[in-house]
Amino acid sequence: MDFAYSEKVIALQRRLGAFMDEYLYPNEQAVLAELEQGGPWRFSPLIEGFKAKAREAGLWNLFLPDSAYGAGLSNLEYAPLCEMMGRITFAAEVFNCSAPDTGNMEVLARYGSEAQKAQWLVPLLEGRIRSCFAMTEPAVASSDATNIQASIRRDGDEYVIDAHKWFSSGATDPRCKIFILMGKTDPNHPDRHKQQSMILVPLETLGVTVVRPLPVFGFDTLDRVAEVRFEQVRVPAGNMLLGDGRGFEIAQGRLGPGRIHHSMRQIGLAERALELMCRRTQRRVAFGKPIAEQGVTLERIAEARILIEQARLLTLKAAYMMDTVGNKAARAEIAMIKVAAPNMAAKVIDWAIQAHGGAGVTNDVPLAAAYAWARLLRIADGPDEVHRNQIGKLELKKYRPAVQA
Amino acid sequence: MDFAYSEKVIALQRRLGAFMDEYLYPNEQAVLAELEQGGPWRFSPLIEGFKAKAREAGLWNLFLPDSAYGAGLSNLEYAPLCEMMGRITFAAEVFNCSAPDTGNMEVLARYGSEAQKAQWLVPLLEGRIRSCFAMTEPAVASSDATNIQASIRRDGDEYVIDAHKWFSSGATDPRCKIFILMGKTDPNHPDRHKQQSMILVPLETLGVTVVRPLPVFGFDTLDRVAEVRFEQVRVPAGNMLLGDGRGFEIAQGRLGPGRIHHSMRQIGLAERALELMCRRTQRRVAFGKPIAEQGVTLERIAEARILIEQARLLTLKAAYMMDTVGNKAARAEIAMIKVAAPNMAAKVIDWAIQAHGGAGVTNDVPLAAAYAWARLLRIADGPDEVHRNQIGKLELKKYRPAVQA
């Protein structure tokens, strides 16, 4: 369980850091202003420019463990890079490493047919299009995935889809061209984990309506989530991924990496908040001394450091386990960081906001949006409660009492 | 210390409740949509309509203890009504009971000259115009009010104002006509509490620029706070309130009621969140039973109820003390509820958000905005830390060790 960064990783870290120092930090406010003024349906031209530069610089698709398509980094190797990207809410996109494209590309790389790869994976890898993942539904508690209602019905050479989704991430991006949608092909299958499938749905298919963007705590472009309706949408049978009834199987493979990426980014986000807090409180004086020197501030800075260190190590452990024993054996650890990292980040960011006074809740410092992101992640990809439930059950199993005869 | 509501209050509660049931709850989403679509600089025509009806119904200026101008209710009597208004973020405005107008009207009623009253108090009381309170500054830690830099310089029959303010509440309302600004008339006065004054500045004076609205967690119209510049702004000497150097004195009188109103509204806001949480979790099923019946949900509902009950009682006690022994003797209690109520509300709302899943962070339920409001109030009107400091010092005084000879 060696968490030291390899030379390859250190070199990438250095290049990534230099890139962010040169392009992203100095333009952070400008990009956010572009996004805000553009409204939820547009993208930032500045980001587009940085993407071109990032691709040139070879800082591209770093997330993809499959070296045929991406950087070929293990989860453990990708962790510190992903963390670094998390420091700025939009940075991952610059390096073609942002959700839900990352997960969608992994699904296509791992389970896609050659035709599916040619049509969708290649442009995604090149950053020419973006994609959406449509799973959650407004009508049911989607934290229990068996509740999902979306219907995917076979009809000849086609599938007919009827669904009402929301929190479909990526959908409001104007370059979004393709959905991966989860729904039921066999709602009556006795094994509930074989009722569901994942299917590719091009955005421009008849019957697909991106109804509206969903603001997250008032932020319009965070995760670019939207409400989407699919009414009698017909796609060719070849759009099915892996096969009927294999949606859960794909989801298992997809969600592990997705969750660890989120955790890594949350750690970067928290580090950034702590940095901002340290800088600000050393510059501001109240009641005769810098806020940094007031006991309460010092306590919170220390607690923040302790919390971040711990969450990072746990995330590295989860990454290490995913790399070495696989996502299934690492499922407790993945669930743990899915809970620990966003909760930690929300707490650290909240302290940083408080230390900034009024500025903290505005958009002049990137803390309010950071908070919204961390807060959303306590719900997205399964709320804390569902993960804790699973962790608790795995723990109880270790001490299962012997059955009494 | 009798907290039972009088018949007068119960009657008002009933009428206020009926009004909100008839007009506000059914139109809550429509009003919020108007505000959102209108952008930060516009107002809601729906609210304007409700204001006219509220005034007709005599549900108007309930906050004003001075019966010459308002309802003549004591703080204790106003508390349950103010709480009720707090349940909807925009409700107080409908009844001409929203900050910062309330505080500004009180200042004018109490300290204004007859001319000042005629010009500004009357239209404010009638809801024809709105007002702004400009105290906080971006350049300094304004939690320590002695840090304030704004200059108010006498020049013949005029005062010349140079100031850079933000979190000036009310300033983005298109009907806002008048500022009460705090600044230094005598920056070198040996008594630091006599350096500052409050002065009336009409919005349309040359040199006043409302630079931009300040979003609060991405919400543009919450409290309608703005950044404002005052450059070589000249106003007649008669615009000074009460006299040079009396700004702190006015602030003391102003902030007590302001803080208790905020606390009352936070309690209403938390009650609303709890109601939404109870309703939602009884309708949604996950893993085989309603979310409401899952242990964690029940625990949080119970804790929320306990926290709300306690915060309400403490607020009533503070109100009672303000009414009976005065704001100064009640300063510990006012500080306590200023800390307790928004922290309680933020916690309860956070649980309610979590119980709503994704919906909780959107604008489809009024929880994310409620959270932003509660969170802002942990900073506005003095951050928690400043109030706790004061409470702690008052407590220590009770047990001051005897000086050793």
Added chain:
Amino acid sequence: MDFAYSEKVIALQRRLGAFMDEYLYPNEQAVLAELEQGGPWRFSPLIEGFKAKAREAGLWNLFLPDSAYGAGLSNLEYAPLCEMMGRITFAAEVFNCSAPDTGNMEVLARYGSEAQKAQWLVPLLEGRIRSCFAMTEPAVASSDATNIQASIRRDGDEYVIDAHKWFSSGATDPRCKIFILMGKTDPNHPDRHKQQSMILVPLETLGVTVVRPLPVFGFDTLDRVAEVRFEQVRVPAGNMLLGDGRGFEIAQGRLGPGRIHHSMRQIGLAERALELMCRRTQRRVAFGKPIAEQGVTLERIAEARILIEQARLLTLKAAYMMDTVGNKAARAEIAMIKVAAPNMAAKVIDWAIQAHGGAGVTNDVPLAAAYAWARLLRIADGPDEVHRNQIGKLELKKYRPAVQA
């Protein structure tokens, strides 16, 4: 809902305070040393002396609402006196106001036959004997009272009792003469709330064994709880209280006042801890200034004050409701303070311990024992979780969704 103290109460407060100042505070350490050296089975001669003085002074049986036997105070009137007693762990006993005698006396006064009263109530009221309440059992989760296994079987003119109890409070006091025991007379009764009964069992009956005292966090005489076995214990049929199957009914009547007394005392205990914290931190200097002036200390003192104030008001409200609408209508409020007060006290005491450094965990200051008491009360008389469950369910009922046809 008037919480102001009446003149009668203020006079009693003054006398009680004077008594405690004269006798109890100056001898607190001496009494605790007597108790500690005496071991769990003995009592403190000092306390006995104070009891005589308290009885002479008319500060006796203040808890009893029935004026035929006691002071005739309402719950609201008794609250501030009970709080005062709570400041010292052993003070309530001095005034014949300590659990479980108080609850047992109430049960006898309310439900006892004349013979039962003559034999047990009179000596208890006079403080000549003490009593025990035996409900909890080690073999089952007694938080769910229907789990209780104790058997009370009718056999001719007698009842035969077989039970294994623990946390039987009062049992290790050498003056303890009588148990009130809860157990099942009709384990198969279809209404689970009619299976249980309460019966009087003299300590000296054959088959009763007080097995051992139970330390609470290492403290031997706190609440004087013990493990007790009842093997084939025979008592006359006349020892049954109220009648077969009425145990739950008595428990309901008994537990309300018991819980509110505990809450009141916890508030006193927390006030004492805060006082000790304020005194200590003003006397001790670290890193160049008194600990009291360090930000973290001030924050905690302020939070402690806020928490105490709120818990006290909620306790007064519960008391007021018990007095005016009865224990049943007040059951949510009783449950709330049962949760709120000991949790608050445990938190405040914990801060006070930390502020005392090493001294805080010793017996040189009464904080470690205070913590143990508060901690025990998060479990005793129903653990927090059970009460929160009940509160949560009562809250949900307010918003029960209409049944769908």
Added chain:
Amino acid sequence: MDFAYSEKVIALQRRLGAFMDEYLYPNEQAVLAELEQGGPWRFSPLIEGFKAKAREAGLWNLFLPDSAYGAGLSNLEYAPLCEMMGRITFAAEVFNCSAPDTGNMEVLARYGSEAQKAQWLVPLLEGRIRSCFAMTEPAVASSDATNIQASIRRDGDEYVIDAHKWFSSGATDPRCKIFILMGKTDPNHPDRHKQQSMILVPLETLGVTVVRPLPVFGFDTLDRVAEVRFEQVRVPAGNMLLGDGRGFEIAQGRLGPGRIHHSMRQIGLAERALELMCRRTQRRVAFGKPIAEQGVTLERIAEARILIEQARLLTLKAAYMMDTVGNKAARAEIAMIKVAAPNMAAKVIDWAIQAHGGAGVTNDVPLAAAYAWARLLRIADGPDEVHRNQIGKLELKKYRPAVQA
């Protein structure tokens, strides 16, 4: 930063675990009963027997990195073994690995003269005697070590010691023969860190009085701390350690390992509490289902697992850094685990207590004592607040603003 356990460590873990399974767990209650009945001044004959067996088994002095004297394990290697010992409060002593002997042996091994080693280190290594560390004083806030008042005055060939110490750990053990005492040889030295020295004081020297044991939350033998007076105590000049004024230097060397050992043991203690919680809640039924299946229990079990995992990883990182870059470069990490581990353990144990109901606060399960131990460690070796202060300052340094010219 490889945290994987080496084969050597795994083998030791296996042997240590087998030893504990064979001797310690089955006799845990018996040993605790011996300690309790023996009173604070005696030791447990059972432990003595186990010590002999442990020494035979080669499970002895595992803590000592110096292979001339001990097992020659690095901090990282020792960590999992130390954690294992922490599961039972008295286990470390069985393997001659308990504080304060460990720290004292390290000091002697590292800084002792040959004569000092022969006289004290050898019998300590063999477990024939025990030792005490006397630093904290009741009269001052010892968290600020410069407050220490003890006087060590040179007088010819001797030093004369006057001191009033408490929380002197190990002092009530009947086999305790030697103190390491910290005090001032040069109270006026301009460099405050050169005022203090450490000196060896045999217990049987004239003028040494072990005044009384200090209970910790009512537990008499936890850490065996005592109050000790040194009045005109004379020891040969050769008893000085390292030289006059080098006390801080030794303390630095001593405290790092001491703190990490404590943290490791706290992790073991928390693991044990979690195991007990999982076992108990699966066996007990309340309100129709095992307590383990109730939502609140599952949540806490999950949170406990998350907290433990994180604290362990951070402790391993600190150990790794101590091994590779030294105690000084690892000082932030050492401070972090000194805060994180006992706080985590206290929280986990508290949940386990609650899950046990009444049993949790008794001595029938080892949780109340475990809590007392964890709670003590939030104060001992520097209270949380002092460590957080240091961590906060180190963090701020990273972002020190440039001095403005």
